[in-house]
Amino acid sequence: MRKISLAVIILLLMLVATACGNQSEGSKEEIEFLVSGDNVEGNAISTMAKKYSDENDVTIKVVEVPYADMSTRISNMVRDDNPPELVRTTSLSPLWKDSLMDLSEINKSLDIDENLPIKVDDETKALPLDLTAVGLFVNKDLFEEAGVSFPTNEEDTWTWDTFVDSVNEVVEKTNARYGFVMDGSEHRLQSMLYQFGSNGFVPNDEGGYTTNEETKEGLEYFVDINDNTTMPKSVWTSGEDATAMFKSGRVAAYMSGSWQLKDFSENIKDFEWKSVYMPYEETRATNLGGNFTLGFEGTGNEEETKKFIEWLYQKENYEELAKLGGYLPVVNDTDIQYDVAQESYELYQNEIKASPPVSAYMKTEMNGKQLTAEGNAQNVLKEQVISVLNGDQTIDEALEETTATYTEVYGEK
Amino acid sequence: MFKFSDRVSSTFLTSLMYLMVLIFIFPIVWLLLSSFKPGSELFTYPLKFLPENPTLDNYEYAWTTMNFVRYFINTTIVTVVTTILTILASASCGFALAKYKYKWLSVFFVCILATTMLPTEVIMGPTFTIIQSLGLYDSLTGLIIPSISTATGIFMFRQFFITVPDDLIESARIDGASEGKIFFRLMLPISKPIIVTLAIFSFQWRWNDYIWPLIVISSPEQYTLQIALRNIIAANSINWPLLLSASVISILPMVVLFFIFQKYIMDSQATSGLKS
Numbered sequence: 001m002r003k004i005s006l007a008v009i010i011l012l013l014m015l016v017a018t019a020c021g022n023q024s025e026g027s028k029e030e031i032e033f034l035v036s037g038d039n040v041e042g043n044a045i046s047t048m049a050k051k052y053s054d055e056n057d058v059t060i061k062v063v064e065v066p067y068a069d070m071s072t073r074i075s076n077m078v079r080d081d082n083p084p085e086l087v088r089t090t091s092l093s094p095l096w097k098d099s100l101m102d103l104s105e106i107n108k109s110l111d112i113d114e115n116l117p118i119k120v121d122d123e124t125k126a127l128p129l130d131l132t133a134v135g136l137f138v139n140k141d142l143f144e145e146a147g148v149s150f151p152t153n154e155e156d157t158w159t160w161d162t163f164v165d166s167v168n169e170v171v172e173k174t175n176a177r178y179g180f181v182m183d184g185s186e187h188r189l190q191s192m193l194y195q196f197g198s199n200g201f202v203p204n205d206e207g208g209y210t211t212n213e214e215t216k217e218g219l220e221y222f223v224d225i226n227d228n229t230t231m232p233k234s235v236w237t238s239g240e241d242a243t244a245m246f247k248s249g250r251v252a253a254y255m256s257g258s259w260q261l262k263d264f265s266e267n268i269k270d271f272e273w274k275s276v277y278m279p280y281e282e283t284r285a286t287n288l289g290g291n292f293t294l295g296f297e298g299t300g301n302e303e304e305t306k307k308f309i310e311w312l313y314q315k316e317n318y319e320e321l322a323k324l325g326g327y328l329p330v331v332n333d334t335d336i337q338y339d340v341a342q343e344s345y346e347l348y349q350n351e352i353k354a355s356p357p358v359s360a361y362m363k364t365e366m367n368g369k370q371l372t373a374e375g376n377a378q379n380v381l382k383e384q385v386i387s388v389l390n391g392d393q394t395i396d397e398a399l400e401e402t403t404a405t406y407t408e409v410y411g412e413k
Numbered sequence: 414m415f416k417f418s419d420r421v422s423s424t425f426l427t428s429l430m431y432l433m434v435l436i437f438i439f440p441i442v443w444l445l446l447s448s449f450k451p452g453s454e455l456f457t458y459p460l461k462f463l464p465e466n467p468t469l470d471n472y473e474y475a476w477t478t479m480n481f482v483r484y485f486i487n488t489t490i491v492t493v494v495t496t497i498l499t500i501l502a503s504a505s506c507g508f509a510l511a512k513y514k515y516k517w518l519s520v521f522f523v524c525i526l527a528t529t530m531l532p533t534e535v536i537m538g539p540t541f542t543i544i545q546s547l548g549l550y551d552s553l554t555g556l557i558i559p560s561i562s563t564a565t566g567i568f569m570f571r572q573f574f575i576t577v578p579d580d581l582i583e584s585a586r587i588d589g590a591s592e593g594k595i596f597f598r599l600m601l602p603i604s605k606p607i608i609v610t611l612a613i614f615s616f617q618w619r620w621n622d623y624i625w626p627l628i629v630i631s632s633p634e635q636y637t638l639q640i641a642l643r644n645i646i647a648a649n650s651i652n653w654p655l656l657l658s659a660s661v662i663s664i665l666p667m668v669v670l671f672f673i674f675q676k677y678i679m680d681s682q683a684t685s686g687l688k689s
Contacts (some may be wrong), residue, residue: 037647039478040655064633066643071630080545243650247456263650267452 031057034087036067044325058304083296085305088129090291092370101295110313111332118368126292128329133286133348134191136278137254141271146173150276160169163279170252181242182255186382190287193218197282200362201406203324209406219395237389258348262326267341275344285353288363320337369410380405448657471658488637491556492619498561499615507570529564555629566611573607603630609677638663
């Protein structure tokens with residue numbers, strides 16, 4: 001009997017040992033590429049990585065990491081002195097700064113939109129990989145039912161007043177519940193503020209941060225239309241899903257962005273939707289977002305990694321990538337034929353062209369700050385605006401608090 | 414005082430129970446039915462309970478997009494190995510604490526009990542450091558080892574073995590049985606109810622474990638089901654059709670197990686709080 005129990009224990013230990021055998025160390029020719037969300041974005045990166053691996057002596061191993069864990073994962077790997085070769089990410093951390101490859105040479109050889117790469121001390125630390133932009137969707141059926149028109153070309157875009165009147169009219173004449181929803185996101189709100197002429201949050205002479213009067217005007221307008229008639233308060237104050245509201249077909253217009261195009265094309269069948277030009281007050285403006293490509297030093301595969309980056313950004317390869325993933329291009333003068341919503345993609349590209357420099361500035365500048373500053377001021381504006389919507393403070397107080405946080409986090413002390 | 418007749422009160426209680434069942438089962442039925450809806454039907458107004466054009470596309474999509482077989486194998490290895498080791502460790506520890514009399518043993522037992530006061534989240538940091546320095550980061554062993562010892566299990570076994578008369582062990586010793594033999598041939602078989610209870614608990618805990626694997630596992634080859642599901646939630650949008658069908662697939666094994674071991678599970682939940 002004792003033998004049997006001993007055998008059982010040994011068997012168990014063996015099971016554990018085999019089950020958990022260490023994974024093989026990456027061989028010289030394997031490049032690890034951490035990405036998130038690729039499997040829901042048409043496997044664009046995996047497809048391109050496979051193509052490169054087939055044609056070359058290198059294997060690009062695409063590792064899917066949950067979006068919310070990406071930053072922690074990379075930091076852990078860097079601390080462990082075992083950084084990945086390549087990552088695609090939206091967020092950056094000061095922990096990585098010293099391990100990042102200098103991509104300046106590659107950047108020079110490529111034809112990438114010059115406003116977008118992140119530079120620290122004259123070194124290019126991150127290249128944009130894919131671009132997203134804020135944009136407006138309308139429920140075409142509701143607009144037609146109400147007999148209200150919306151702009152169909154760049155020449156006659158609408159002002160915010162016209163826009164709000166139009167959606168209110170749609171609500172009156174149809175069974176629409178609300179005129180307009182905006183994702184509960186600072187990124188979308190900033191886009192609206194730029195349209196009012198806001199210059200974002202910028203450094204002042206005293207080493208702190210400040211903003212202009214137009215930011216306040218934009219915020220006042222936003223708070224005004226958050227009145228449960230034009231806009232539902234629940235989206236911003238209690239996190240109701242704006243996408244779901246628009247998909248239910250009971251909202252006239254929805255401010256979100258280019259990442260919705262694929263989903264809407266596949267999953268909205270009950271009504272016809274359309275991307276239209278966003279309203280403006282002072283200037284037309286969108287807000288940019290998207291992922292960066294970062295390479296790490298100390299992997300032993302730096303040269304091969306650089307070669308792959310260069311290959312990926314070649315015009316024809318990049319066009320294929322953008323088409324598969326439904327990305328807006330960061331490479332200049334591309335001609336991409338998307339599988340769905342071609343017209344909408346073109347509209348987004350026009351919006352980007354018409355945007356003031358602040359749209360790109362705030363994106364690159366703030367992302368760059370993530371590499372150098374210990375903390376970050378992301379979502380401060382959002383939290384402050386929510387508290388205005390709840391009646392807890394005034395817009396002036398919110399702006400004061402926001403600029404103070406920017407100063408504290410990014411300012412020169 | 415007004416008193417219900419037996420008939421009235423039993424009708425009342427039964428219908429109350431049915432109501433509770435409905436409340437509990439509704440979200441699951443909703444999940445199940447939604448997973449058969451095409452993406453365009455998920456957010457329609459007014460919401461419909463039944464899918465209008467039921468489809469299996471979501472499942473096909475989920476199965477082809479995600480490496481479920483791999484995740485199932487990983488989760489099963491972790492769950493089964495941990496459960497077996499937990500039972501062995503808890504039973505032998507509980508036996509020793511109940512039947513051996515040494516000066517410091519009860520102090521030791523109090524120390525073990527005290528660990529139940531620390532939530533897992535509190536000791537996660539130190540545990541992670543240990544796992545990392547042992548080189549077990551990103552391996553299934555790293556998931557299994559910290560989960561083996563549980564104070565709850567030790568306590569359950571100790572309380573059970575205390576009720577076993579010492580005479581039984583004494584007579585076994587007189588018959589020449591070694592301590593190991595007494596434990597494996599005598600004590601383990603009679604503690605079957607506790608084993609089953611703990612096995613069911615441990616199985617549920619490990620199958621649904623989320624936070625720990627999230628911290629320890631980094632490469633997709635080692636993903637457990639719960640971690641794999643997390644990948645579906647992207648930056649700006651959630652792929653609902655995929656998430657719904659993948660979630661249903663991930664709970665299927667638990668449902669199957671439940672039906673097989675229904676009798677024991679109901680039993681264990683009912684008596685888990687009681688001392689026999």
